Amino acid sequence: MTNPFPFSAIVGQDQMKTAMILTAIDPGLGGVLVFGDRGTGKSTAVRALAALLPPITVVQGCPVNSEAPQDCPVWANVTDHTTTERPTPVVDLPLGVTEDRVTGALDIERALAHGEKSFEPGLLARANRGYLYIDEVNLLEDHIVDLLLDVAQSGINTVEREGLSIRHAARFVLVGSGNPEEGELRPQLLDRFGLSVEVASPNTVEERVEVIRRRDAYDRDHAAFMAKWQAEDATLRDAILAARAALPQVETSDEILHDCAHLSLALGADGLRGELTLLRAARALAALRGAGRIDRAHLRDIAPLALSHRLRRDPLDDAGSSARVARTVADTLP
Structure with a gap:
């Protein structure tokens, strides 16, 4: 699998990169909203930052990426308590997604027939301890956005159907991007994002040439390009970890x-x-x-x-x- 574009190699877009880095230092900031032109590196920056961060330790088979066995939900029936490392998750939330796909779905028939809680985890479970990325967030249905922002605020996803209730941890950094020409977010939703950034295409020939040069090198000789930027990404990773430790x-x-x-x-x-x-x-x-x-x-x-x-x-x-x-x-x- 091809590694994401290195975060340090992104040309310009300093405010966007700063906002992303600050959410990595303090995930409780409330996420980032990035509005601007298409093709300005919004999704690239999210995946690049997640790839730059150290891997997370998770219990093998835990559907919500818990670090300790006691934190795995009871309904998951996790019996193997060995741990493994996996990259910081980045989960894409597509337009037109249903509420059940986001929150997860309860199997009511099995619950009624056998008295067992059967739960199919959704995107929020996969995004726990990582990033949930929504492209064109201004086109997402309002009730889905409300749901996401409420869960992002509380850190808990609750699914209730026919008297049954399931809860699990859902702590993630919400990153939304969009083009203001295609519609605006409601003010109450804007306010729930911690940080916002307006990005634009590079407006100088030199910057645009450098973007083309780096992207072409990434595509043509991937291994050499990644090796070239590995040290700078490692330096930034160390700075983020040091800032996390110093924050309190x-x-x-x-x-x-x-x-x-x-x-x-x-x-x-x-x-x-x-x-x-x-x-x-x-x-x-x-x-x-x-x-x-x-x-x-x-x-x-x-x-x-x-x-x-x-x-x-x-x-x-x-x-x-x-x-x-x-x-x-x-x-x-x-």
Whole structure:
């Protein structure tokens, strides 16, 4: 099987790569929404990052990728408690998918006839401890998106049919991508994504040539290309693991909390999810950069990713949400 394109070899798209890395450091950030042109490396970045991360340890045969035998659901009837390593899962959720395919399905006939709970795990079980990727998320049916966001928030998938109930762990990073020309997400759904990024095709000849050169090398001499970028991916992997370890020790001052609240109020962001996400993302960024405490530079750098999709529309402002955030950050956090 061909290895995914190396994460370090992706040309440009720095904000998208930063957002992906921060979710690897702190999966509790709430996922990433990537809006932009087709062919800008959105799905490539997700698979590349998952391939870059160290493999996860799982119990052999556990359908939800549990690390310890006691964490495997009872209904799975896992008797072999040996463990193995497998790559961080990346599960694609196709458009038109049914709810049963996402959450899993109960065999009601078997339950009634034999008194046994028989459960066929769905995509959420496979995505546990990994990534769930939705291309064209703006075209996905609303009730499926609501379901995914609720599960992503709670970390538990619950299936109830005819008085029977099944629960299992479903902790994953939700990554949605789409083209705004094909429709927009509802504001309440936008707000549930932790970070958002707007990507565009490279606008210089030099960048476009470099994209072509690297992709051509990847296709023509795969082994040599992977070997060339192996060291850079390994360096990034070590940085992510170090940041994960340092994350709990990153200090947060009262001044930073005031800055988060002040910035959200200045932008008119609804609710408190913006401040909380801004704080968590800034902490992850500080850990990535080896800083022992959050400072204003971290807030300034991460604010467009954490807040731009939470703004109310302003018909009198044609600058766009990212520009509005940047402008307000400059005024609020000098």
